[in-house]
Amino acid sequence: MPKRKSDCAHEELHPRAQALKELPRQAxxxxxxxxxxxxxxxxxxxLQEWPRxxxxxxxxxxxxxxxxxxxxxGGDIWCWALPSTVEEVDAAQxxxxxxxxxxxxxxxAALRNGDNFCAAVKQHCGKKDGQALMRLGKTRVMWLLGASPEEGIEWTKRKRRRPRRKGKQVTEAESEESFSSEKNEPSEAKKTHDATLQFLRSIREKRNAKMQETTC
Structure with missing residues (x-):
């Protein structure tokens, strides 16, 4: 049975991962x-201490x-390579x-304290200027602000990755925390739509009540 491309890629990565695992965890x-x-x-x-x-x-x-x-x-840890995300990093910087x-x-300090990421960014950076930070995600924003590597990994371990939808790829930003809280907040358009439906429902109920009175 032929191997899938993903299986081959995993095998190709394994020796390098094993070599990296020999490094001190801090490094x-x-x-x-x-x-x-x-x-x-x-x-x-x-890694200059390990020239080989x-x-x-x-x-x-x-x-x-x-x-x-x-x-x-190990674990559910996400790692990034700058060439793939250079525009997002530059925008956040x-x-x-x-x-x-x-x-x-x-x-x-707010992020270290566990404050909601999007809310903290909006408060201290503003909604417009904060868009670039929210696209990058909490871990890398904390690093850009001077947080230690350990702080980044502790956050990633606490954050659970969302399940993938069928036929839809989850991006790096989605795996982090970028717009999660904003997506959970009802938009103004949705609020207006719900209010309109409720208003129309009340009119329909009143009309039905009048028709029943006329019939009686």
């Missing part, structure tokens, strides 16, 4: 953060290295630059 977590925020050659500098491993990874696609890091860490240092520190 592996730091490499995870660097992969998400730095160009691949710069991210590899984080750096040589093995140098010519590997950054996305595959990120997947290997996720396998090495630009949004953070519009904030004063005091505002950035207050935002980081």
């Amino acid at each position: 592996l977590l730091g490499f995870r953060r660097e992969l998400a925020l730095q160009p691949f050659p710069q991210a590899l500098c984080h 491993l750096v040589d093995e990874l140098r010519d590997v696609e950054a996305k595959l290295v990120a997947e290997a890091v996720a396998l090495a860490l 630009g949004a953070l630059k519009t904030m004063l240092e005091d505002g950035r520190q207050r935002l980081l």
